Amino acid sequence: MDSKSFEDFNFSDDLMEGLYTMGYDVPTPIQQLVIPEILQNKDVLACAQTGTGKTAAYLLPTLQRISELKIPHTSVLIIAPTRELAHQIDQSFQGLAYFTHASSIAIYGGNDGMSFEREKKALMEGTSVVIATPGRLLSHLRMGYVKFNLLDTLILDEADKMLDMGFSDDIVAITQFLPEKRQNLLFSATMPAKIRPLAKRMMKDPVEVNIAISKPAAGITQEAYVVHDAQKAKLLLSLLEGKDIASILIFASTKLVVKSLEKELQRANISCNAIHSDLTQERREEVLLKFRNRNVPVLIATDILSRGIDVENIGLVINYDVPGDAEDYVHRVGRTARAETTGRAVTLIGPKDQSRFAQIEELIETTVPKLELPAELGPGPEWNPLKKKSFGGGGGFKGGKRRFNNKPKRKA
Ligand code: AMP
DSSP: OOOOOGGGGTOOHHHHHHHHHHTOOSOOHHHHHHHHHHHTTOOEEEEOOTTSSHHHHHHHHHHHHHHTOSSOOOOEEEEOSSHHHHHHHHHHHHHHTTTSSOOEEEEOOOSSHHHHHHHHHHHHHOOSEEEEOHHHHHHHHHHTOOOOTTOOEEEESSHHHHHHTTOHHHHHHHHTTSOSSOEEEEEESSOOTTHHHHHHHHOSSOEEEEOOOOOOOTTEEEEEEEOOGGGHHHHHHHHHTTOOOSOEEEEOSSHHHHHHHHHHHHHTTOOEEEEOTTSOHHHHHHHHHHHHTTSSSEEEEOGGGTSSOOOOOBOEEEESSOOSSHHHHHHHHTTBSGGGOOEEEEEEEOGGGHHHHHHHHHHHTOOOOEEOOOGGGOOOOOOOOOOOSOOOOTTOOOTTSSOOOSOOOOOO
């Protein structure tokens, strides 16, 4: 596949502005594959997990089409299984569409009558994009005031999860309220056989796209420690002390933890810096430069650093906690052993993270060795993860990632 840049898609200037503000420089593989198909009005059946950039893969081309509409109307309906995912999609929408005229409503309800009324009012006033959970949307549709007669595109996100949750009939019922002639996009983290009948019923000759989850490079030695939360900081120190490794990158999921680790390491006289979304762009660049130039050997980061930013020759990556999903894990550990060199990646697995780590192992098809804790730390917990049926993305909102901020930044 020839690799594409966002410039190749001829998006409107307003949309490009949103993209750069979100910090997206290069389309992810799923975006490269599906954006041209969606722009050509084809139906698409895509298998892609959370973390692959699937949301922007369908939002960007649909936003482009909205910008070309002569008469504004509700043109896109996105159905998602959970409130969390619907909210997350809406947030991505708000970021990407910030400089465009497109608007959205998220319909996922609360338990009070007030929120139903609010949604009803918003639906009647009209909007470019409706993002909804199936049951709630159906309740509104059955009241008769929602007008989808001009709808151009129906998008199902996490279709596998919707089927698991028993929404199949609701989805079919919703389609009865939509124009027959429309574009259909179905995204799913997995492609179980039961998706096929739904796809067949809804879609016309869909283009099928499958994004295999990436795996860590062969040169990376992956290891893990199963720990109690109270053992983590001490273990981290023992992993760092006396190590003669040029560059060490430590990842933690929240900026709060990143900041407290910075203090902890400084107290132990380990020269380090932290990088997270509270820092100004200038300070981030300064910190990165020091790390790149080897003036500061240890960098502690949230996931903003796990994608995109290139630092060569990192000898050791430590995951102070288990990342949100497999894609994040691959990005984090991929900071070491770049360009066919070798490197080590060590993950600290706290009691609450065991199942997530087991799912990551399943997806990267690797059993990461669990090392024995240093004797002075005492025994850790048993490695006993509860296996879940499938790794569903599931809308876990990922903090610490590329965040929308109000300062547009153009590519230099
Ligand atoms: P998703 O798979 O849609 O849940 O997206 C995963 C994460 O990747 C989200 O935090 C997005 O904001 C981010 N993302 C999506 N597309 C890109 C891109 N082209 N470059 C950088 N980050 C992206």
